[in-house]
Structures are given as C-alpha cells and as structure tokens.
Amino acid sequence: MSQRDQLKKARARKRGKIAIILIGLIAIYVWAISGIEFRGIQETAGPVTKNILKGFISPDWSYVYSPDGEDLIRGLLETLAIAIAGIFLSIILAVPVGLWAAKNLSKSFITSQSGKGVLSFFRTLPDIILALLFIKVVGPGAFAGMLALGIGAMGMLGKLYAEEVEAMDPGPVESIAAVGGNKLQQLAFGVIPQVLPGFISATLYRFEINMRSAATLGLIGAGGVGTALIFAIQGRSWDRVGIILIGIVVVVLIVDLLSSALRKRIT
Amino acid sequence: MMDTKLNGPLPAKPSRWPFYFFLIGLFAIVLISAIYIGANPLTFIQNSDNMVDLFVRMFPPAWSYIATTTPAMLETIRMALLGTTIGMVFSIPIMFLCARNIFRLRWLVELSRIGLNVLRTIPDLLLAAIFAAILGFSPLAGIVALSIFSIGIIAKLSFEAIENIDNGPLESMTAVGANKLQWIAFGVVPQILPHFVSYVLYTFEINIRAAAILGLVGAGGIGVFYDRALGFFAYDQVLALILYTLVVVIIIDLISLKIREKLL
Amino acid sequence: MIELNDVSKVYSNGVKGLEDVNLKINKGEFVSIVGLSGAGKSTLLRSINRLIDISSGDIKIDEKSITSASEKQLRMIRRDIGMIFQSFNLVKRSSVLRNVLSGRVAYNNTLRTLLNLFPQKDVDLALKALERVNILDKAYTRSSELSGGQQQRVSIARTLAQEAKIILADEPTASLDPVTTKQVMDDLKKINTEDDVTVIINLHFVDLAKEYSTRIIGLQAGKVVFDGTPEEATSEVFEEIYGRSLKEDELLGEENL
Known part of the structure; x- marks a missing residue:
C-alpha cells in the first residue's frame, strides 16, 4: 500500500469517528429538546421582566434599614451568621472525619476508604435538601439552615482536609513517633502544624460557598435573606427584589475578596 | 539530668497575646453569630426524637417512587443538558473578553471581569426563583437559570486557561498577518479546546446536582417531588429520591470523568 | 547495651532488608554503619527503635526486648532513644523551641x-x-528560616532535651555541605564523649566513619560482613563491603575535613 493510501485510510477513519460523535450528540439534543414541555411563555413575562428591570434601576432603598422589623441589613446579617455558625459546626465535624479518611494516617485501607465513603455520601446531599430535613427536626428558621450548612459542608471540607493530610511530609510524624510520642501527640506535633495553613485555606474557600448557600436557604424557610426575597417575589414587589439582590451581590463580593486575600497571605 | 543553667542571655520571647486576641475574637464572632440566629443546642437535643423518628420512617425506602419520578428525573437531565449548552455558547465571547492576553483594551477586560464576578455571586437557586416568577413554573425557568449559572463557571475557568496558553502560536499568527478572529481561531482555540470541553463537562456535573433541587422553587425537574414528599411526611419517598439522585449523579460523574480523562 | 539476636527483615514485596544479624553494642560506643545504598543500613537503624517491625529474631535495649514490647512499653523505650534524620524531619512551621x-x-x-x-x-x-x-539565639525563630546545618543541630538538640541514652543517626550529613557536616559530626562526638551517649550512625562517607567512630560495621545485602575498629577497616575491607573500589563520592576528601 502506498503512503497516500494509508493517509487516506487514516483520514477516513478519523472522519468516521467524528461522524459518530456528531450523530450521538445530535441524538442527545433531539431527545433533550423534544422532551421539554414548553407550556408557552406566560403572557405576563414581558411586563414582569420590564418591572424587574425597573426594580433594579430604582430599587427600594427604604428597605435597606428600618428601625423596627424586617429590613435588608438584618436579613444579610442573619445570612452571614448562618454561614459563620455553619462553617464552625462543619470544622468540628470535618476535622475528625478528614483525619479518619486520610490514607496515610490509618494502618488499614478499609479504615480510610470507609471514611472517604462517608464524606462522598454527605457531599452529594444538597444543602437545600438537608435544610428541608432539619426544618422537620428543629422547625423552620435560621437554626435549621445553620445545621444544614454544617452537615452539608462537612463532606467537602473533610475531603479537602484529607487530601491536605495525604500530601504532607511523613518525616516529622515519624520523628515524634521515634521519641515515644503516642498517636495524639504525633497528630498535635507532627501533623497539625504542617496541615494547618491548608486547612484554613480550604475552610475559607468553603465559607465563600456557604455565603451563597446561606442566601438561598430562606427560599425554603431556613432563614437568612432568602426569606425576604421569596416574599418579595411572591408579592411582586420588584423594587424590593432589586435591592435584595444588590445586597446579596455586594456582601458576597466583599466576602469573596476578603477570603481570597486571606488565602493568598496564608499559602 | 544535665545542668540547665544557661551561660548566654535568653533571646526575647515573642508575645503570644496577639494570637490569643485573634482566637478570642474569632470565637466571639462565632458565638455572636450562633446567638443571633438562635442556634440552641438544647432545641436540637429536645427535638432529637424528631430526628430519630425521621430516620426510622425513612426505612425502607419507597422504591416504587423511583418509577413515579423517572419522567421528572429525565426532565432534570434534559434541563441540565440544555442549560449547560446554552451557558457554553454564551461563555465563548465572555471568556475571550475577560482574558488579558486576547484584548488589549484594559477597561473592556476589567469591566467584563467585574461583570462576571458579579454574576458569579448569585446562587443558582435564586436565579431559578426569579425566572420562575418571570417565565412561570416550568422547566424553562430552570434552563434559563442554569444557563446563566453555567456562564459564571465556564467563562471563569476558561479565561484563566486562556491566560495560561503558550504565546508562541499567537506570535506566529500575528506574524502571518491574521486578523483578530483568525488569530483566535488558529492561535488560541486549538490550545484551549480540550480544557474548554473539560470545563463544560465539569459544569454539566454541577448542573445535574443543581437541577435536581430547582423544582423546590418551581423551576422544573425532580425537585418538585422533594417538596411533595416532605409535605406529606413521606420520608421513605424522600430517601428513595435522595438515593435515586445519588445514583444518577454518580453515573453521570463517572461518564463525564471518563471523557475528561480522554481529553486531557 | 543494645543486642540484636538473629534479626531478619523481609519486606512485604519480598526484598530482604536484614538477614541473621547478630550484634552487641555497648554503652558509650560510637558505631558507624557503612555499605552500599540498599545494603540495609536504614533498616538496621529503624529496627533498633522499631520504626520498622522485624520479621524474626529479637532486639533488646538494656535487657528489655523492644520486639515484644507493648505499645506503652515501646513508647517508654523510645523515649530514651534519640533519632536524627537525613531530611531533619522538623516541623518547619513550628518554632525551634x-x-x-x-x-x-x-x-x-x-x-x-x-x-x-x-x-x-x-x-x-x-x-x-x-x-x-x-x-540558643534562634529559639523562637521559625524552623523553616534556618539553614540545613542549623536545622540538623535543632534535631540534635531535641535528642539532648530528650536525655536520650542512645542516638540513632540516619545519614545525618547527607544533605549538608562539608563544613556543616564536620560541625554536626563534632557535636555528635561531643555528646558521645561528654554524656556517655551511645551513637549509632549510618554514613555514606567512609573517611568520616574512620575519623569519628570507635567501631565500624559493614553491611552487604542485609548481612554483617565487617565488624571492627577503624584501624582494622583498611581500604581492602571497604572494597569487600562495597564489592568494588571506593568511588570519589564516597570519600569526603581530606582537604574538606
């Protein structure tokens, strides 16, 4: 066979492959689009959109602070408090589970693998679903939201902590073992000082996510600024929706900036 | 024991107080937060029988509910797929605008970045709640919300990848006199395409999880059923839903991971 | 006194670390262990404080078996054994103190x-x-800010604070330059003579072994092939231990010392 024939064959094969991928993709999209029920766009969509845009342009500034009762600042503070208390709870839960899941701290493979299993189970549970469940336990409100975030963040934090521990230098731990330190002392003197910056950085990262999550909890009754938002949406007061969204964006942006500045300083 | 008398002077011991103050401050913030939201461990303990009850009633999971909810699960996948796709299309111009090594207009780049960062602060569920109000309680609201949410992720990851590309091919495109579009098509796109596709798949994984809960605010998908099952206190159905979602998420993650491994 | 009786170590991958090692090391000795890399020097050292569990045989420290010691007994025995590592093994973010x-x-x-x-x-x-x-002036400094030689001296200080009766040193000078190598070796020798601490040290440089030790042990494929004074350890002996003549990099060189 000449070289040209070989080249032709190779090209034909490549084209065949691309064709198969394309056909597959087209099939998937046909399936996806044909299956969506388009109940038609509401007639009100146009005016509502106009009102929302108007709400953004002239938001309800009076809602930012009112001396008595519900206002934006209180909602945002509650959101912040949920995120802070939640992250504290998840640190307490994630440190032991993270250490349990780190394969270089346990003798048997099964131990660390079971820890990883627990973590991935909690990681797939959405915060919102957890919040719905906790509302059933402690009643609606910010406490349920905090518990949901505490448990929900544990999966991710524990995984990040475990990875941090797995990446550490085993030497210092060995040297504490060599002077006769027990397991706890090996942790305190060999492991924790090494992994602390990584732990803090991971925690800050998760805190940024917590802020966003906490802002949505109110939609289902678990406290925070989302409560006010869902009432404003249901009451069609779009100028209020506008100011609440602006408030969320500003606070989340500030938290993001502070957190990433801190993370850069630590590592 | 050896004689511990020092011959030389002891170095000055640094004060630990700043550190202690920092710790105390941190704990104060956590405590105030907890009090502010009325986080009372006692409430939790007093209601722990609620929790036990909830767990007990979860078992055995109502497996039959899986059949009932399968159409909604398929709708969830469709929403995630279309949301990711639309988001991907809109990400393309935005990611080029945000990359410092593509456009030399500093104000344009910085403005795009601020816009993208603002967009990224709004959680998916809030977008869904707003679009459900505009478009009515339908999957369409979810698709639009997921599209906007996807832009935040895909454009962010992609513009960072663009800024890390090799400069050589870009210079050679300039050297042969390419216009801006040709320059991007031949110098940039081949370098970032595998990354871009990988980020799209990654976003799809996230969107599947997100789409599963959008129904809670009326934006379509399987989330509606969570609301329904919890409303009826049918915790066995809730568990079935959780497990069903878990399996679907894991399967899609695995497929996506396989494709991503092949790409990079 | 340290006693090793018929000590063998086979790793889980089948590699023989030690084979029928019998040794008696008396208090106050300065013992150098030499041999090719992979000859079992590190395994021997780490068996003494049971950082590695041996496969068969028995190791006794001052008449007490470390091989059959319980967790708590093991920690008590280890308390009296200091260890110095090639890579210092300090927690770099913690203070020297x-x-x-x-x-x-x-x-x-x-x-x-x-x-x-x-x-x-x-x-x-x-x-x-x-x-x-x-x-002493570095007591409150972060360990990461110290040079390699200073870090190694911190680990020597740790064994001093530990009031160790035995010091195990696993290639303590391998990551140091010739000048700091000499300082570290001098420190160890000083502790050895002043405090009557037994020192067992793995060395890459045979001339360092000859200069500092009171006894040299040669290992080859996990077996003791030489055990004698530095005077007895002639170049012929080293050729036998290494299975060939010494290479440049196994001598620190006179001009450096």
Whole structure:
C-alpha cells in the first residue's frame, strides 16, 4: 500500500469517528429538546421582566434599614451568621472525619476508604435538601439552615482536609513517633502544624460557598435573606427584589475578596 | 539530668497575646453569630426524637417512587443538558473578553471581569426563583437559570486557561498577518479546546446536582417531588429520591470523568 | 547495651532488608554503619527503635526486648532513644523551641503536651540543649528560616532535651555541605564523649566513619560482613563491603575535613 493510501485510510477513519460523535450528540439534543414541555411563555413575562428591570434601576432603598422589623441589613446579617455558625459546626465535624479518611494516617485501607465513603455520601446531599430535613427536626428558621450548612459542608471540607493530610511530609510524624510520642501527640506535633495553613485555606474557600448557600436557604424557610426575597417575589414587589439582590451581590463580593486575600497571605 | 543553667542571655520571647486576641475574637464572632440566629443546642437535643423518628420512617425506602419520578428525573437531565449548552455558547465571547492576553483594551477586560464576578455571586437557586416568577413554573425557568449559572463557571475557568496558553502560536499568527478572529481561531482555540470541553463537562456535573433541587422553587425537574414528599411526611419517598439522585449523579460523574480523562 | 539476636527483615514485596544479624553494642560506643545504598543500613537503624517491625529474631535495649514490647512499653523505650534524620524531619512551621520540646512529649501526660503546657524544667532543658549546639539565639525563630546545618543541630538538640541514652543517626550529613557536616559530626562526638551517649550512625562517607567512630560495621545485602575498629577497616575491607573500589563520592576528601 502506498503512503497516500494509508493517509487516506487514516483520514477516513478519523472522519468516521467524528461522524459518530456528531450523530450521538445530535441524538442527545433531539431527545433533550423534544422532551421539554414548553407550556408557552406566560403572557405576563414581558411586563414582569420590564418591572424587574425597573426594580433594579430604582430599587427600594427604604428597605435597606428600618428601625423596627424586617429590613435588608438584618436579613444579610442573619445570612452571614448562618454561614459563620455553619462553617464552625462543619470544622468540628470535618476535622475528625478528614483525619479518619486520610490514607496515610490509618494502618488499614478499609479504615480510610470507609471514611472517604462517608464524606462522598454527605457531599452529594444538597444543602437545600438537608435544610428541608432539619426544618422537620428543629422547625423552620435560621437554626435549621445553620445545621444544614454544617452537615452539608462537612463532606467537602473533610475531603479537602484529607487530601491536605495525604500530601504532607511523613518525616516529622515519624520523628515524634521515634521519641515515644503516642498517636495524639504525633497528630498535635507532627501533623497539625504542617496541615494547618491548608486547612484554613480550604475552610475559607468553603465559607465563600456557604455565603451563597446561606442566601438561598430562606427560599425554603431556613432563614437568612432568602426569606425576604421569596416574599418579595411572591408579592411582586420588584423594587424590593432589586435591592435584595444588590445586597446579596455586594456582601458576597466583599466576602469573596476578603477570603481570597486571606488565602493568598496564608499559602 | 544535665545542668540547665544557661551561660548566654535568653533571646526575647515573642508575645503570644496577639494570637490569643485573634482566637478570642474569632470565637466571639462565632458565638455572636450562633446567638443571633438562635442556634440552641438544647432545641436540637429536645427535638432529637424528631430526628430519630425521621430516620426510622425513612426505612425502607419507597422504591416504587423511583418509577413515579423517572419522567421528572429525565426532565432534570434534559434541563441540565440544555442549560449547560446554552451557558457554553454564551461563555465563548465572555471568556475571550475577560482574558488579558486576547484584548488589549484594559477597561473592556476589567469591566467584563467585574461583570462576571458579579454574576458569579448569585446562587443558582435564586436565579431559578426569579425566572420562575418571570417565565412561570416550568422547566424553562430552570434552563434559563442554569444557563446563566453555567456562564459564571465556564467563562471563569476558561479565561484563566486562556491566560495560561503558550504565546508562541499567537506570535506566529500575528506574524502571518491574521486578523483578530483568525488569530483566535488558529492561535488560541486549538490550545484551549480540550480544557474548554473539560470545563463544560465539569459544569454539566454541577448542573445535574443543581437541577435536581430547582423544582423546590418551581423551576422544573425532580425537585418538585422533594417538596411533595416532605409535605406529606413521606420520608421513605424522600430517601428513595435522595438515593435515586445519588445514583444518577454518580453515573453521570463517572461518564463525564471518563471523557475528561480522554481529553486531557 | 543494645543486642540484636538473629534479626531478619523481609519486606512485604519480598526484598530482604536484614538477614541473621547478630550484634552487641555497648554503652558509650560510637558505631558507624557503612555499605552500599540498599545494603540495609536504614533498616538496621529503624529496627533498633522499631520504626520498622522485624520479621524474626529479637532486639533488646538494656535487657528489655523492644520486639515484644507493648505499645506503652515501646513508647517508654523510645523515649530514651534519640533519632536524627537525613531530611531533619522538623516541623518547619513550628518554632525551634517547640521542635526541641517535642522531644519531651513522652515524659509528660498527653493533655499537657497537647495544650503546649510543658513544665518549666522541660523548657529549661530545651533551652540548655539549644545552647549546647550554639543556636540558643534562634529559639523562637521559625524552623523553616534556618539553614540545613542549623536545622540538623535543632534535631540534635531535641535528642539532648530528650536525655536520650542512645542516638540513632540516619545519614545525618547527607544533605549538608562539608563544613556543616564536620560541625554536626563534632557535636555528635561531643555528646558521645561528654554524656556517655551511645551513637549509632549510618554514613555514606567512609573517611568520616574512620575519623569519628570507635567501631565500624559493614553491611552487604542485609548481612554483617565487617565488624571492627577503624584501624582494622583498611581500604581492602571497604572494597569487600562495597564489592568494588571506593568511588570519589564516597570519600569526603581530606582537604574538606
């Protein structure tokens, strides 16, 4: 066979492959689009959109602070408090589970693998679903939201902590073992000082996510600024929706900036 | 024991107080937060029988509910797929605008970045709640919300990848006199395409999880059923839903991971 | 006294680390272990404080078997054995003093050490140890800010604070330059003679072994093939241990010492 024939064959094969991928993709999209029920766009969509845009342009500034009762600042503070208390709870839960899941701290493979299993189970549970469940336990409100975030963040934090521990230098731990330190002392003197910056950085990262999550909890009754938002949406007061969204964006942006500045300083 | 008398002077011991103050401050913030939201461990303990009850009633999971909810699960996948796709299309111009090594207009780049960062602060569920109000309680609201949410992720990851590309091919495109579009098509796109596709798949994984809960605010998908099952206190159905979602998420993650491994 | 009776070690991958090693090391000796890399030097050293579990045989430290010791007994035996590593193994983010104090953990109850509440006499001991290796002024410095030689002296100070009766040193000078190598070896020799501490050291440079030790042990494929004084360890002996003549990089060189 000449070289040209070989080249032709190779090209034909490549084209065949691309064709198969394309056909597959087209099939998937046909399936996806044909299956969506388009109940038609509401007639009100146009005016509502106009009102929302108007709400953004002239938001309800009076809602930012009112001396008595519900206002934006209180909602945002509650959101912040949920995120802070939640992250504290998840640190307490994630440190032991993270250490349990780190394969270089346990003798048997099964131990660390079971820890990883627990973590991935909690990681797939959405915060919102957890919040719905906790509302059933402690009643609606910010406490349920905090518990949901505490448990929900544990999966991710524990995984990040475990990875941090797995990446550490085993030497210092060995040297504490060599002077006769027990397991706890090996942790305190060999492991924790090494992994602390990584732990803090991971925690800050998760805190940024917590802020966003906490802002949505109110939609289902678990406290925070989302409560006010869902009432404003249901009451069609779009100028209020506008100011609440602006408030969320500003606070989340500030938290993001502070957190990433801190993370850069630590590592 | 050896004689511990020092011959030389002891170095000055640094004060630990700043550190202690920092710790105390941190704990104060956590405590105030907890009090502010009325986080009372006692409430939790007093209601722990609620929790036990909830767990007990979860078992055995109502497996039959899986059949009932399968159409909604398929709708969830469709929403995630279309949301990711639309988001991907809109990400393309935005990611080029945000990359410092593509456009030399500093104000344009910085403005795009601020816009993208603002967009990224709004959680998916809030977008869904707003679009459900505009478009009515339908999957369409979810698709639009997921599209906007996807832009935040895909454009962010992609513009960072663009800024890390090799400069050589870009210079050679300039050297042969390419216009801006040709320059991007031949110098940039081949370098970032595998990354871009990988980020799209990654976003799809996230969107599947997100789409599963959008129904809670009326934006379509399987989330509606969570609301329904919890409303009826049918915790066995809730568990079935959780497990069903878990399996679907894991399967899609695995497929996506396989494709991503092949790409990079 | 350290006694090794018929000690063998086979790793899980089938590699033989040690084979029928019988040794008796008396108090106050300065023993160098030489041999090719992979000859089992590190395995031998780590068997003595049971950082590695041996496959068969018995190791006794001052008449007490470390091989069959319980967890608690093991920690008590280890408390008296200091160890110095090639890569220093300090916690780089912790202060020098905290690294030295970590040598005292086995003397105190766990809760106290976790809260970093060491008794004043332990702190005094740690500071004195730092003074003896000439880095007292660095006590509150972060360990990562120290040079390699200084870090190794911190780990020597840790064994001093530990009041170790035996020091195991696993290639302590391998990551150091010739000048700091000599300082570290001098420190070890000083502790050996002044405090009557037994020193067992793995060395890459045979001329260092000849200069500092009172006894040299040659290992080859996990077996002891030489055991004698530095005077007896002629170049022919080393050729036998290494299975070939010495290479440049196995000699530190006279001009450097």
